[in-house]
Amino acid sequence: MTFLVTGAGRGIGLEFTRQLLGTGHHVIAWVRHPEKSSGLAQLKKDFSATLTIDSADVTNEKSVSDAAQKITTLDVVINNAGVLLDADDDFESLDLDTVKQxxxxxxYGPMRVAQHTLPILEQSKSPxxxxISSLMGSVTDNGTGGYYAYRMSKTAVNMFTKSFSVDHPKIKTFCMHPGWVQTDMGGPNATTTVEKSVTGLLRIILEPQKHATGSFISFEGKFLSW
Ligand SMILES: NC(=O)c1ccc[n+]([C@@H]2O[C@H](COP(=O)([O-])OP(=O)(O)OC[C@H]3O[C@@H](n4cnc5c(N)ncnc54)[C@H](OP(=O)(O)O)[C@@H]3O)[C@@H](O)[C@H]2O)c1
Incomplete structure (x- = not known):
């Protein structure tokens, strides 16, 4: 199968790319600055025939449009690129531009990528x-507050996922929580290694028939509360 992974240069996106290539899949890896990812450069040496690297900034319409136009076949889109910009802000000090960014x-990144790849994805037999969301977007789970921008963005992407799944019943659609993962975003105290997180996520992604479309699922296969 052919996978598109956004934010593939480091963290969870790079690990998705590594594990998918290692199990014989084709990966189109989108990164903002391909030359900056030594991890992708190494993978390109080992998997030159099955890895395509292209530059795409998910906030930029032309960048996504140009990259999408080069894709000829596609089965799975993994909207992974993400930012956490307000970890140190309380409500009083939060700059609303941070929420916007x-x-x-x-x-808007995942929505833009979905809009531009939809015509190609619809041609797949099993699209x-x-x-990639977060438990921090769960309204039910929020017992500690804070993280306004990040939490609200993940709640919004969950709603995007749900509406898209209703409108496109032929495309299986999940929003997924990767755990608290040891990446630049998750930090060194995170409880889950990036390998374990992605192995768990792929177990679900590669057997999608086990889960209802429009679901919010953890890397351990648990259904999460909205
Ligand atoms: N780590 C966790 O504990 C955790 C928990 C729950 C959910 N998540 C979610 O998992 C996903 C991956 O997180 P991570 O832990 O791997 O984070 P990370 O290590 O900080 O990596 C983030 C990735 O997103 C890319 N990115 C950021 N802005 C972008 C843009 N405008 N266009 C394209 N790519 C962009 C980055 O590219 P550059 O290298 O160019 O900056 C990088 O590849 C995110 O959606 C995050 O919210 C993570």
Missing amino acids: TFEVNV LLIN
Whole structure:
């Protein structure tokens, strides 16, 4: 199968790319600055025939449009690129531009990528749209407050996922929580290694028939409350 992974240069996106290539899949890896990812450069040496690297900033319409036009076949879109910009802000000090920037990447980004790849995805026999969300977007789970921009953006991407799944019943669509993962975003105290997180996510993505479209699912296969 052919997968598109956004934000593929590091963290969870790079690990998706590594594990998918290692199991024989084709990956189109979108990154803002391809030359800056030594991880992708190494993968390109090992998987030159099955890895395509292209530059795409998910906040930029032309960038996404140009990159999407080069794709000829596609089965799975993994909207992984994301930012956490307000970890240190309380409500009183939060700059609303931070909320806007967060939505640009975490909400409009996945929507833009889906809009531009939809015509190609619809040609697949088993199309999937995966939006990497977060448990921090769960209204039910929010017992500690804070993280306004990040939490709100992930709640919004969950609603995007649900509406898209209703409107496109032939495309299986999930929003997924990767756990608290040891990446630049998750930090060194995170409880889940990037390998374990992605192995869990792929177990679900590669057997999508086990889960209802429009679901919010953790990397451990649990259904999460909205
Ligand atoms: N780590 C966690 O604990 C955790 C928990 C829950 C959910 N998540 C979600 O998992 C996803 C991946 O997170 P991560 O932990 O791997 O984060 P990360 O290590 O900070 O990596 C973020 C990735 O997103 C890319 N990105 C940021 N802005 C972009 C843009 N405008 N266009 C294209 N790519 C962009 C980055 O590219 P550059 O290298 O160019 O900056 C990088 O590849 C995110 O959606 C995040 O919200 C993570």
